[in-house]
Amino acid sequence: MDSFVTMVEIDRAAQFIKGKIKKLPKVGLVLGSGLGGLADKVEDAVVIPYGEIPEWPESTIQGHVGRLVIGNLFGVTCLVMQGRIHYYEGYTMDRVTFPIRVMQRLGISTVILTNAAGGLNPDFNPGDVMLITDHINIIGMGGMNPLRGPNLSEFGERFPDMSQAYDRSLLTLARNVAKDQSVDLKEGVYICLAGPSFETPADLRYLRLIGGDAVGMSTVPETIIARHGGTRVLAFSGISNKANLDGSTVTTHEEVLEAGRIIVPKLTTVIRGVLELLSD
Ligand code: HPA
Numbered sequence: 001m002d003s004f005v006t007m008v009e010i011d012r013a014a015q016f017i018k019g020k021i022k023k024l025p026k027v028g029l030v031l032g033s034g035l036g037g038l039a040d041k042v043e044d045a046v047v048i049p050y051g052e053i054p055e056w057p058e059s060t061i062q063g064h065v066g067r068l069v070i071g072n073l074f075g076v077t078c079l080v081m082q083g084r085i086h087y088y089e090g091y092t093m094d095r096v097t098f099p100i101r102v103m104q105r106l107g108i109s110t111v112i113l114t115n116a117a118g119g120l121n122p123d124f125n126p127g128d129v130m131l132i133t134d135h136i137n138i139i140g141m142g143g144m145n146p147l148r149g150p151n152l153s154e155f156g157e158r159f160p161d162m163s164q165a166y167d168r169s170l171l172t173l174a175r176n177v178a179k180d181q182s183v184d185l186k187e188g189v190y191i192c193l194a195g196p197s198f199e200t201p202a203d204l205r206y207l208r209l210i211g212g213d214a215v216g217m218s219t220v221p222e223t224i225i226a227r228h229g230g231t232r233v234l235a236f237s238g239i240s241n242k243a244n245l246d247g248s249t250v251t252t253h254e255e256v257l258e259a260g261r262i263i264v265p266k267l268t269t270v271i272r273g274v275l276e277l278l279s280d
Contacts, residue, residue: 004149005094009055014105016054021046021070025079028103032115034260036065038268039082045071057085057095074272075279086217088196093146097225104229111226116256117216117237120208124239127262130186131174132235135220139194146221155229165223170234177273183266188213190237192220201247238263
């Protein structure tokens with residue numbers, strides 16, 4: 001059998017983080033490509049580079065800073081991941097989702113996941129923000145499910161339900177905040193592929209046909225691990241480029257990072273509103 005993540009490894013990382021902070025975080029926030037700027041809003045921040053945390057996988061790509069920022073964000077103690085780890089970097093799925101396990105051991109009960117994605121829905125434009133209402137786990141259907149391997153029963157059962165992967169009450173909160181703040185918040189289904197190559201026009205036509213509104217290379221494995229451990233999930237895609245269904249334009253990582261500059265202020269408004277409602 002492959003070597004899978006163990007409770008000992010998870011707890012080693014969790015204990016290390018506990019030793020650096022005064023107050024345990026309530027919410028975990030994962031910032032995707034080009035979206036790391038939100039971490040600047042954390043007050044009284046304790047910053048821990050990923051490389052210092054035992055067992056923690058390191059992100060290797062541009063646009064992902066690679067550190068934890070823990071502190072007060074809009075009234076809630078948050079653990080913010082400035083940059084995440086992707087399957088295409090060479091990690092197995094249980095390593096990719098290791099940070100979510102550590103968050104669960106720290107007592108985090110809600111995660112907010114963000115990503116940069118290509119817009120498949122023809123009504124979406126670069127700079128739009130999409131609330132993820134459901135996902136299609138293509139990478140998981142191919143066998144790369146993060147729960148593959150021995151079930152860690154400390155977190156949850158062998159065959160977890162995914163009928164409400166994205167928490168209904170958090171979806172309602174986000175919709176209400178967007179309405180109050182006049183943010184045009186799109187909604188839709190996110191499809192997760194392995195990457196790192198972008199899609200061909202035929203790939204994209206297929207992904208639209210099966211019901212996708214946005215496509216990217218992350219988030220879904222984290223959602224599955226979160227739900228397995230009973231953690232509530234709220235997730236957003238920042239639309240960085242329009243899917244090129246007819247092959248007339250090219251998609252680049254630079255354009256993904258550039259769109260982040262438009263997306264971050266909108267995303268900040270919505271996340272701020274949600275956190276203010278979650279604060280006690
Ligand atoms: N495809 C896949 N992943 C992405 C894209 C895309 O067009 N844009 C940002 N992440």
